[in-house]
Amino acid sequence: MTAPPSLPDNSRYERACDQAIAMCDGNLRSTIKALIMANEYLETEIEELQAAITARGAPGVTQAASDAA
Template sequence: MSAPPSLPQHSHYEKACDQAIAMCDGNLRSTIKALIMANEYLEAELEELQAAITAGCVPARTQAASDAA
């Protein structure tokens, strides 16, 4: 098995980590807590969207969306 390609030292994820830590004043515990909270929010949003789709509550396509397709 070949080794996965190495990521550049300052990849997109490294920059995103640096930004998240900076937003929490360098407090790693606060950064992790904020990321967990954001993930939980997104999971709840996804569940709501999946439930709406299952129930047939799909938003109508807008003219802009139709033009883009």
């Protein structure tokens, strides 16, 4: 029986972990810290993009289309 296609390939995550650890010279605490910082940065980017979309409206949606909804 094969795994459902929706499950991720764990080897991809294993390689990513190995790369992250190697970039931090094998220091696991530094690796975790770097990943947390990267995650916070991406969360901030998402919040800024969501605010920009809200302020301008969704791209490609005309006023007539949103009035009809």
